[in-house]
Amino acid sequence: MADDPRTPGAATAVPPEAAAIAALRPIEEAIAAQQRTYRSLQATLSVFGRTYDDARKDEQPTLTVLTGAQVISNALEAAVDACREELLTTQPGGGRPEHLLGEALERDVRMLTRGVRQRTIYQHTVRTHPPTLGYIEKVTAAGAEVHTLVEVFERMIICDREVAFIPTSDERSDGALQIRHPALLRFLAVLFDNAWARSVPVEPGGVPARSPLITSDVQRAILQAVVSGETDDSIARRMGMSRRSVAKHISRVSQQLGSGSRAQLGYLLATSGLLWLGQPPRFAPPERGF
Incomplete structure (x- = not known):
């Protein structure tokens, strides 16, 4: 319906298409305005994003x-x-x-x-x-x-x-x-x-593998590990040695201290003060390696 210009206060029928256009146009214009705002904001944020990426492109994760x-x-x-x-x-x-x-x-x-x-x-x-x-x-x-x-x-x-x-x-x-x-x-x-x-x-030409300092360091570390209750495998991994070399060290010390078991050896080492004396322990070197 639309106002009839010939008769004040009266209305006349119009085609539905015309009525739809009149009713929908404001909505379409509002949508178009929102789309323009969206595209403008999107373009602005895109510039910010590129600026942010440029500022951080040389940075690396810590x-x-x-x-x-x-x-x-x-x-x-x-x-x-x-x-x-x-x-x-x-x-x-x-x-x-x-x-x-x-x-x-x-x-x-x-x-x-x-x-x-x-x-x-x-x-x-x-x-x-x-x-x-x-x-x-x-x-x-x-x-x-x-x-x-x-x-x-x-x-x-x-x-x-x-x-x-x-x-x-x-x-x-x-x-x-x-x-x-x-x-x-x-x-x-x-x-x-x-x-x-x-x-x-390690000096040019090498240092003797069984120099007193090196040998005593290795021996002391092995015996301290025994006192702490570590297994031969654990000691070998930590010391970078073969399990066989570790077992030889421990066997030799056990014989010298008269120990009959691993537990007794640990007790003898802990109570003898051997590992905490000023002089390093004196044991015969193993046949191979340390």
């Missing part, structure tokens, strides 16, 4: 979990290749497999030729592992510094104190954590420096 041997290897190689001043590494577990030593040698020599200072801490047990000793001889000739400790806390690599890698589990090849958080990097670097200060240098 903690990244790396999974898979190839992924870890690629990340390590990239970090070492980017290293410009200092590389710090700790390598627990005794001697390393020859194929890993070959990969590390090429990468490390390439880095050392750039003038990067490399410091590595192994366990004392590498001093009787010919492949690892061969690797150490080559990298030290290229300028690296290598020390050993009776026990190394965990595998770790720190590049320029800007990025570090540590394992995510006891199975070190399963995963690695890449660290870029400044506080964590500072903590790990201090941990390394403290261990370095207590470690024994």
Whole structure:
């Protein structure tokens, strides 16, 4: 219906299409206005998004979990290749497999030729592992510094104190954590420096594997583990030794102290004060290794 211009107060019928247009047009105009507002706001937020992404494109996450041997290897190689001043590494577990030593040698020599200072801490047990000793001889000739400790806390690599890698589990090849958080990097670097200060240098030409200092450190650590109730397998893993070598140490000490059982040996060691005397324990060296 619409007002009849010829008769005031009267109405006349109009086609439904015309009535629909009149009724729907305001709604369509309101929708169109909302769409224009939506598109304008979307364009503005898009600009903000690009600006935000540009500002953060050079930033990297402070903690990244790396999974898979190839992924870890690629990340390590990239970090070492980017290293410009200092590389710090700790390598627990005794001697390393020859194929890993070959990969590390090429990468490390390439880095050392750039003038990067490399410091590595192994366990004392590498001093009787010919492949690892061969690797150490080559990298030290290229300028690296290598020390050993009776026990190394965990595998770790720190590049320029800007990025570090540590394992995510006891199975070190399963995963690695890449660290870029400044506080964590500072903590790990201090941990390394403290261990370095207590470690024994591997001099050019090598140090006798059974030097008194090295031998007494290993013996003392094994006997302290016995007192703590550790098994031969646990001691071997922690010391980077074979279970057979650990058993030889313990058997030899048991005979010298007249012990008839593992429990009695632990008691005798704990009560004798042997492990806390100023002089290191004096025991005959094992036939092979430590």
